[in-house]
Structure formats: structure tokens, C-alpha cells
Amino acid sequence: MRGRDVHENVDVESSHDVAGIRYERALPLWSKRLNLVGKADLVEFQGETPYPVEYKSGRHRAGHHEALQLCAQAICLEEMLGLSVVKGALFWHGSRERREVIFTDVMRGHVEKVVDGVHGMLEQSSIPPPVNDKRCTHCSLRESCLPAVVAEKDKSRKAARELFIA
Template identity: 45%
Template sequence: MEEVMLSALQHFVFCPRQCALIHVEQVWAENEFTARGQQHHDRAHGGGTEERGGVRTLRALPLVSRQHGLAGVGDVVELLPDGSPRPVEYKSGRARPRLADEVQLCAQALCLEEMFGVSIPEGFIYHAASHKRRVVAFTPALRQAVLDARDGVRDLLRRQTLPPPAADDRCLHCSLLESCEPFAAREFPRGFDPFSTTLEDP
């Protein structure tokens, strides 16, 4: 079976409908958040390799796991002095736990474990807005969340249908808001006014 893209896992965990719009309907649009995120990814991917303090940094490394059916590109992979890899994902927003980001990072680790033949206990998410690097432990629960998301993406691709919209705070940060029209077919959630809510970095 064809490998699921690592980016699709992040989209699915954030919002299954967003994932289907992008990967089934081939819909994409930019907003300030996606544009800012792309800038940070471009910086992370540029510059090839470097070595500092015994740690070698690989950028834009192609990743694949035949065992788990995953493929994509890692923003940054750091090779420790003993040669073991650690994935580093760059995000434009502030430092805050988000399962979608952690699933994407852990999926990179599953690929690296197969490619390098090692066990990887943790990785890092660098939050540009906070200038903070957050450690993410690859627990059994997080690893299972990766596989569950992979199966969810596969099911979306097989069904070729759009899930219902989330119609909640997530929609305010989504570049596909106009294409999705999450509030067109349902009432607003109690106490939720999308036109009076202040946008913040996701």
C-alpha cells in the first residue's frame, strides 16, 4: 500500500475535514499562519548539513518507513555523537502542546528508527514565536496515535468523501476556511462568535 505522507498525519489530527480537502480534493490556500510557517520551513531546509559540538545537523532529509507505511521530509534531523538521530520539527507559533504536531514529529521518528536501525526516545519541536525548543517523548500512546492517524488518512483516501466540519476555534486558524464553509450548514456552538474572536497563532 502507498505510504501516507507525514504532513497528512498532522492535517488529519488537527482536523479530518482539512486533511480531506487537501489530500482528497486537492484544495489549498495560504493565510498569514501558513505563509509564516512556510518561511520557517524554508529556513530550516536550507543550508545542507553542519556540525557543531559533536552534533551533525541534516536538513530536508527524505524519510520513509516501509513497515508503517509512512513517507515525507524531516525539517531537521540531528545526529548525536553516538550517531543516533533525533527529529526536530519547526513551527511558527508559540510553544504549546499540540497533538497534531507531536504526531507528525513521532511519525518522523518511526521512519528514522527503521532507516537507522535504532530506538529513538524523544525529539524536539522548535517554536519560532517563543524561541523555545520543546522536548517530546515518544511514548507508546503517542506512537499508537501515529498509527491511528495513518489508518484514518488511509480511510479518507479510500472513501474519497469529506467528513463534517469541526465548526469550532480551529476554523479561525485554518487557511481553508472559505473552501470549507464550516458554519454554513450548522448553528454556531453556544457562546462562540467567529466574527468577534481575536485571532492568535495556532
């Protein structure tokens, strides 16, 4: 619910200018090279230069997955506009923090690796098992994914196999 509220303001396509900066909200994005489609919460255009801003509910948390998501947006913008996008920002609504992210070659390589992995999973119609670790604590999919329950099921199956098959 909180995430939805945060995104309500950035989910409706709109465009406006303030003090020489153009703000594009809910901007559709794509990359043919990486076979990606999506939507940017906000892209600020300072002149011709796009600067993606990704909104997150809650407070700033550890981990770099949010930066990778932002970097993927930058890669899409570069392909769509034929411009270089070197940085963007993450904004955490809960703590009102804004952090700039520089899109390094290492980060871009990591995005491509993740994209390849996801495409591989889609081709094989398989999903990885739940990680059931600290990454789950603040995951927005936690209530649908039920990582602990699924992990326990795997444990029970393993125990049953060891008990009755061995």
C-alpha cells in the same frame, strides 16, 4: 507567509557538523510499514542517535498534534536506520521555545491509529467535514478551508431540509 519564512531555513537539504553534532536539514523520511513519506525539518545526530526537531511558526500552542507529527518522523527514522529513536523536540519560532518530546508507546499507538484513519479516507476518497472549533483558530489551512463558511452551509442545508421536506 510566516510559516514559509520559518521553513525556508530548514527546507533546503544540507548537512553540517558543529561541536560533535551532525545537523541534517530537510531530510527525506519514509516508512514502508506505515506507508508514509515526508521530510524532517532537522535531524540532529548525537553520535549515531537521531533526534528529530520540528519547526513551527508562531508561538507554542496547546494540543498534541505537533507531537504526533514528530513521533511519526521518529517511527520513520527507526525503520530507515534500524535504530531506536526515543525523543525529539518541537521548536516554536515565534516564542523561541524548544520542548523535548518523549515518544511513548501510547503516542506511537496514536500515530498508527491516525495513519490508519487517513489511509481509510484516501481509499474512500472522502474527507471529514470541517471541525469549525477552537482547533481552527491557529490552523494554517484556515484560509483555504473556510471552516465557518462550510459549517454554515451545512447548517443552511439542514434548515432547508427541515423547512421544505418535513
